[in-house]
Amino acid sequence: DAGVIQSPRHEVTEMGQEVTLRCKPISGHNSLFWYRQTMMRGLELLIYFNNNVPIDDSGMPEDRFSAKMPNASFSTLKIQPSEPRDSAVYFCASSLTDRVYGYTFGSGTRLTVV
Amino acid sequence: DQQVKQNSPSLSVQEGRISILNCDYTNSMFDYFLWYKKYPAEGPTFLISISSIKDKNEDGRFTVFLNKSAKHLSLHIVPSQPGDSAVYFCAAKSGGSNYKLTFGKGTLLTVNP
Numbered sequence: 435d436a437g438v439i440q441s442p443r444h445e446v447t448e449m450g451q452e453v454t455l456r457c458k459p460i461s462g463h464n465s466l467f468w469y470r471q472t473m474m475r476g477l478e479l480l481i482y483f484n485n486n487v488p489i490d491d492s493g494m495p496e497d498r499f500s501a502k503m504p505n506a507s508f509s510t511l512k513i514q515p516s517e518p519r520d521s522a523v524y525f526c527a528s529s530l531t532d533r534v535y536g537y538t539f540g541s542g543t544r545l546t547v548v
Numbered sequence: 549d550q551q552v553k554q555n556s557p558s559l560s561v562q563e564g565r566i567s568i569l570n571c572d573y574t575n576s577m578f579d580y581f582l583w584y585k586k587y588p589a590e591g592p593t594f595l596i597s598i599s600s601i602k603d604k605n606e607d608g609r610f611t612v613f614l615n616k617s618a619k620h621l622s623l624h625i626v627p628s629q630p631g632d633s634a635v636y637f638c639a640a641k642s643g644g645s646n647y648k649l650t651f652g653k654g655t656l657l658t659v660n661p
Contacts, residue, residue, distance in 0.1 A: 436616050438591070465647065476550075477592070477637065477651035490648065529647075537649070539591030 438540035440526050446546045452514040455543045458507055459528030461523070467537070468501055469525040483509065491522050516547045551575045552640050554652035555608050562660055567625040568656050571638030574619065582649070583612060595636070596623070606652045616658040628659045 439458040447453050459466050468480040480489045483503045489499070498517070503509040513520055522545045529536040553572045561567045571581075579600040584592035598605040598612045598621070601610040605612050611624045625632055 439653075443589075467647070468570065469651075473653075477639075477649075479648055482647055486568035527591070530648075539593070541589060541591050 438526055438528050438538055439452070439541050440524075440540035442543060443541065444544045444546075445446050446548065447516055448515055448516045449547055452512065453516045453520075453545060453547075455511040455524050455526075456461075456544070457509045457511070457526030457540060459509070459526070460538055461507065462487075463528035463530050463538075464506070465529040465531060466503060467527040467529070469527065469539075471523040471525065471542070480511070480524075516545075518547045521546050549574075550652070551578075552584060552638055552650050552652040554642075555634075556655050557653075558656040558658070559626050560658045560660060563630055564627045567623075567628045567632065567657055567659065569625075569636050569657065571576075571621045571623075571652055573640055575640070575642065575650070576619075577644060578650075579643040580641040581612070581614060581621050582639045582641075583610075583637060584637040584651075585632075585656070588617055592627045592637055592648040604635075608612050625657075628636060630659045630661050633657055633659050 441456045464485050464547045466483040469477050470480055471477045480493045481501045499513055501511045526541050527537045527539040559579050573657045583595040585595045586592040596607050596612050597612050598614050602615050625638040635654040635656050637654045639649040
């Protein structure tokens, strides 16, 4: 199994531009999580999907952030418009159940907004 | 408000010695605790966990201790190896949620040969 696949690995964009991060979970996993890592706040849960349905988006920082999961094998996290304070590493994780025990993280996308 | 705190940003130990990584938490509702290890340019990987009904869990060279009265847990690595050099994250799950993990900011462990 290739694990959780995220793309791109690195993204540099100008303030105000739209950014789309992509995630392919492990086949058969029905739970998907988006986390953000910053120096100030560490790793924070942004949104959680179960069976492609958003269950908890309370961690999404503001309306500029949106996430979708159109099918079991693909999810996107979009920032529009992007701001310098969005610079962080964004991780996607998937799990077979909705329980924390089986989280598998992707390698992350390092986003830099200049 | 950091509910999970790792107060040591970094730790350096000699190969073969013990590494002790510490974690404090403030939320009494946390009922399950995990440690993740993260190498550069990779995602965190699960290392070891402990339920709040236990005070110790061991897996090979790794042991996690939980002191609920002090709201403190620690990860012991014995003996430490250079390959253990990584960032270690402490994480906790609340009893009110099956899925949400609250992470600390991490501790960078360097094991010197």
